[in-house]
């Protein structure tokens with residue numbers, strides 16, 4: 241790079257010329273550096289970060305313990321492939337992950353690079369373990385952009401548009417989205433219907449669920465729904481896969497969101513905040529299920545990269561030493577209180593939902609019809625950005641403002657970000 245700094249305008253020109261329009265950025269900002277819960281763009285403008293790289297930076301940007309672990313690993317080996325020779329950081333991280341996963345009995349873990357890859361492999365493992373083919377997922381769910389993960393994803397725009405045909409033997413059922421009329425009973429009745437009319441339960445290998453919908457709008461599944469889903473799985477020998485890719489690593493006030501329900505999954509997928517920005521994902525689950533695929537059946541050149549595993553081990557220590565799940569619960573109560581108080585004055589806020597620091601508000605044009613206020617949501621995001629806050633939206637209707645700030649955020653930065661968010665609300 242030359243001594244003169246590249247400007248945002250120059251970078252946008254490069255992007256328009258060389259990067260396809262299919263990948264978008266939520267904000268037209270070129271980031272220069274990030275620390276804790278703050279970002280600075282190439283012009284030097286500072287932002288509070290409530291996006292955390294889409295829920296990846298629960299321990300904050302450039303946490304000193306992560307940086308130290310990564311630097312040390314960089315000097316020793318950056319890649320050998322676990323499929324060629326194994327190494328300690330992978331094995332220790334597998335051990336730590338198994339220790340924190342809420343499943344009784346022996347567990348095993350395998351690492352990949354992305355969330356989608358973890359999902360794909362969880363399905364492969366479930367099929368091998370059950371000898372069955374079908375998989376059920378939920379409308380509004382998001383499980384990634386590779387073909388099988390995209391098939392499981394239950395949202396058309398913009399993810400599924402134009403990319404079919406999709407993988408066979410995937411069935412979808414409504415998520416218990418209470419605000420939009422699907423309570424536990426209704427969602428279970430539809431699932432029963434599916435099992436009666438489309439796919440017999442003895443053909444179903446697994447049901448995949450996010451305990452709280454992430455991309456789908458920060459919608460928590462009622463705890464009784466999770467329990468009854470577990471019972472249904474037990475009745476029919478179906479494996480329960482919890483996708484904790486966005487909900488994991490303290491975000492909801494517990495290490496994993498499923499812990500709120502007391503339900504134990506058979507398999508769990510994790511990624512995002514597992515390694516503080518280094519590409520790392522995992523499938524963790526009951527040892528006998530995990531051992532179903534034969535030798536060589538699972539893997540990937542980069543899966544469990546040693547630098548990413550070193551970062552993951554540091555994340556595990558930070559989570560414990562800085563008590564980040566407890567901190568998330570505290571952040572969540574502050575955020576929820578603010579959102580509830582805004583909802584009293586602003587008709588546009590139709591619903592406030594928070595499980596720990598996984599908090600969102602759904603914007604609607606009319607509280608009765610619940611018509612999604614998608615454009616208004618986009619405007620609010622842009623206003624917040626101009627005022628110095630980076631924050632994201634989600635939801636099948638793109639009308640939910642969500643918080644994914646680092647859990648290490650200081651009280652001062654949290655208040656500053658919330659002040660900006662409040663000031664960005666239109667009547």
Ligand SMILES: Cc1ncc(COP(=O)(O)O)c(C=O)c1O
Pocket residue numbers: 294354355356357359382383384385450454455483484485486487511512
């Ligand atoms: C719940 C959930 N599952 C899977 C994925 C896919 O992860 P990745 O983008 O790393 O493939 C995401 C990404 O947002 C997610 O939120």
